[in-house]
Amino acid sequence: MRKPFPKTGADWPTLDAAMSEMSEADIDWRQGRAPLYVFHGSDAAHEVGRQAFMKYFSENALGGRRAFFGLKRMEDEVVEMGLDLFQAPDGAVGNLTTGGSESIFMAVKACRDWARTQSHIKPPFNIVAPFSAHAAFNKAADVMDMTVRRLPTGEDRRADPDAMADAIDGGTIMLAASAPCFPHGVIDSIAALSELALERDLWLHVDACVGGYVAPFFQRMGRRIPLYDFALPGVRTLSADLHKFGFCPKPASTLFYRLEEDRERGLFHFDQWPNGQFSTATLSGTRAGGAVAAAWAVMHHLGVDGYTAIARDLAAMADAYVSGIKAIDGLYLVADPDLTIINFAADDFDIFSVAEAMGTRGWLPGLTQNPKGMHAMLSMFHETGREEYLADLESCVEQVKGTNSQSGLKAVY
Ligand SMILES: *Cc1c(COP(=O)(O)O)cnc(C)c1O
Numbered sequence: 001m002r003k004p005f006p007k008t009g010a011d012w013p014t015l016d017a018a019m020s021e022m023s024e025a026d027i028d029w030r031q032g033r034a035p036l037y038v039f040h041g042s043d044a045a046h047e048v049g050r051q052a053f054m055k056y057f058s059e060n061a062l063g064g065r066r067a068f069f070g071l072k073r074m075e076d077e078v079v080e081m082g083l084d085l086f087q088a089p090d091g092a093v094g095n096l097t098t099g100g101s102e103s104i105f106m107a108v109k110a111c112r113d114w115a116r117t118q119s120h121i122k123p124p125f126n127i128v129a130p131f132s133a134h135a136a137f138n139k140a141a142d143v144m145d146m147t148v149r150r151l152p153t154g155e156d157r158r159a160d161p162d163a164m165a166d167a168i169d170g171g172t173i174m175l176a177a178s179a180p181c182f183p184h185g186v187i188d189s190i191a192a193l194s195e196l197a198l199e200r201d202l203w204l205h206v207d208a209c210v211g212g213y214v215a216p217f218f219q220r221m222g223r224r225i226p227l228y229d230f231a232l233p234g235v236r237t238l239s240a241d242l243h244k245f246g247f248c249p250k251p252a253s254t255l256f257y258r259l260e261e262d263r264e265r266g267l268f269h270f271d272q273w274p275n276g277q278f279s280t281a282t283l284s285g286t287r288a289g290g291a292v293a294a295a296w297a298v299m300h301h302l303g304v305d306g307y308t309a310i311a312r313d314l315a316a317m318a319d320a321y322v323s324g325i326k327a328i329d330g331l332y333l334v335a336d337p338d339l340t341i342i343n344f345a346a347d348d349f350d351i352f353s354v355a356e357a358m359g360t361r362g363w364l365p366g367l368t369q370n371p372k373g374m375h376a377m378l379s380m381f382h383e384t385g386r387e388e389y390l391a392d393l394e395s396c397v398e399q400v401k402g403t404n405s406q407s408g409l410k411a412v413y
Contacts, residue, residue, distance in 0.1 A: 027364045032385035035366030035376035036413075041247030041310045042380065045298050049249045052290070052297035059289030061096070062280070071289050074296035078242075081299055082254045085216050086208075086229040086238055093263045094256035095281040096242075096292060100209030101136040102283055103239035103255040108140040108174065110237065110257070110266035111203040115173035120201060127174045128167045130159035130188060131370075132181035134207055135413070146173075157181070157335035159188035165196055172202060179208040179215060179228035183368050183375065184334055185341025187211065187226045194234030205237045209253065210377070211339050212240025217311035218339060220304065225338060230258060237262065245340075245379070247302070247310070248295040251288065310380070314340050317383050321376070324390040328397055334373050345373035349400050352407035357396035359409075363389065367411035 010018075027034045040046065056071060064072030079094040088094075097103045108127070115121045125146040129137055130153050141148045149172075151163040159177050168175075175197050177188040190206060197204035206228055208215070219225045229238060235258065242252035257263040263281065271277045302310070318340040325331050325344050334343040345351050355365035355374050366375035376382070382389075 028362060029364075030381065032382040032389070033362055034364045034381075038381060039244055039247060039379040040381040041245075041302070042306075045247045045302055045306070045310075048301040049247070049294040049298045053249050053288075053294040054290065056289040056293035059293075061287035061289050061292045062285055064292075068289060071292050075292050078292070078295050078299060079254065079256075082240065082256060086212070086240070086256060088230040088256055088258065091260055092230065092256060092258050093260050094254055095263070096287070096295070097253045097255055097282050098251035098284055098287060098291070099243065099253045100134070100207070100239060100241045101139060103209065103241070103253045104134065104136040104205070104207060105140040105143070105283060106255050106266045106281070107205045107237040107239060108137070108144060108146075110262050111174045111205070112144055112146070113265040114203065114262065118201075120170070121173055122170050124171055125173045126169070126171050127176055128164050128172050129176035130164070130178070130181065132157065132159070132183045132188075133176050133178055134182055134209065137176050137207075148176075153184075154189075157184040157186050159193065161189050161192040161196055164193065165200075168200055168202070172200075174203045174205055176205050176207060177228075179206055179226075180211045180338050180341060181207075182210055182341065182377075184343045185337035185339060185377075186335045187215070187228050187338045190226065190228045190235070191232055194232035197234035197236070203236045204234045205239070206235050207239055209239050209241040210244050210341070212238070212254075213242065213244070213246035213307070214311060214314065214339055217304070217307040218315060220308050221312050221315065223315060223338075230256070242295045242298075243291075246295070246298070248298045249291060252291040252295045313380060313383070314378070317380070317386065318342065318378050320386060321378060321382075321390070324386070325393070328390075328394050330397055330401060331393075334368070334371060340378040341376070342378065343368055343373045343375045345371055346397070349397070349403070350406050352409045353400045353403075353405040354393070354396045356407045356409050357399055358392060361392050361396070363392065365409065367409060369411035 029038045059068045127148045131150045138148050149167045154160045177190050177193050179187045215225050238256045240254050242248035243250040269279045330346050331344050334345050359365050368375050
């Protein structure tokens with residue numbers, strides 16, 4: 001039966017209780033039992049983000065130019081801080097979006113509009129990407145009537161620049177790369193792709209959605225991180241999500257353009273309707289003011305020192321997961337992670353059966369389908385439960401090993 005629209009109203013305590021009851025069966029994500037969807041840096045950063053979000057709860061970033069000057073300034077400063085972090089040259093620009101998918105969509109849209117002006121590219125258009133690139137590239141391509149050519153990655157699970165070069169044809173407008181890719185947690189060979197993009201006069205988009213706001217701090221604490229940002233001359237646009245390892249509240253991502261003229265290509269302008277000039281840099285019109293303010297506040301709260309301190313904790317935790325997994329007989333890492341995304345597999349037994357057994361113990365299984373593996377994106381939520389996770393994992397492996405168990409689980413993002 002369909003739920004009827006409520007006839008009478010209810011007060012907050014009643015609603016609060018009803019909502020909590022509805023969520024009773026949720027995964028215990030605060031204790032690190034969700035391997036994706038949620039992120040944590042520090043309690044203090046979380047609280048700053050929440051306060052700033054609530055302070056600008058009602059304001060609309062769409063009206064930043066005409067009404068909410070404080071928000072507009074915060075948005076501009078968030079973009080400038082990002083340009084600084086990603087070593088963008090003078091003249092580079094950017095804007096906030098509501099998430100990685102929207103950032104990628106806007107980059108593809110700007111690229112498509114550029115391609116229409118290029119005599120060396122003819123429709124139908126395509127994007128050349130590694131198999132490991134995010135599904136959002138296909139979503140954007142689907143809407144804009146393009147295709148994505150996904151090429152096998154190398155042994156190390158990084159994009160294979162030679163395979164990508166071979167796939168380029170007269171309809172190719174964009175090369176896509178990830179820093180890192182979501183499935184295996186490795187940063188693609190972006191230096192080589194940057195050269196390829198310049199050589200063939202193509203647009204290279206770096207999807208640093210998941211890693212953008214953490215990789216620079218891994219670097220500062222002394223980790224070797226492959227180059228992926230605007231220091232590479234072929235990188236034309238770069239997306240990085242604040243609401244992931246920027247530890248800012250949802251919905252917030254950033255998209256950066258090396259060239260001002262490219263951002264122009266991403267914009268939408270229209271005035272043939274009663275209300276006159278309408279211009280946006282995003283798919284969305286109305287945007288939560290809270291998300292802009294919270295991003296500004298969290299970035300200022302943490303600063304380079306705060307992000308680097310969290311990076312140190314994250315790296316130590318990810319190392320402990322990696323060595324814990326390697327110590328379990330039969331499991332191996334699908335790739336050597338550059339940051340905190342891990343993907344591991346087994347050859348002698350069915351890894352999905354292990355994942356299913358973990359599920360019965362309250363761990364939401366993260367899965368990859370090709371190759372078959374278990375997956376986790378580790379943030380500071382995952383520190384408390386680490387030993388319990390590894391102990392449960394070992395015992396689930398023991399349970400499955402030597403059986404012919406084949407789980408019917410399907411990998412779902
Ligand atoms: C999360 C993610 C995206 C998409 O971001 P949303 O904020 O979920 O829209 C794109 N690329 C990568 C590598 C991601 O991890």
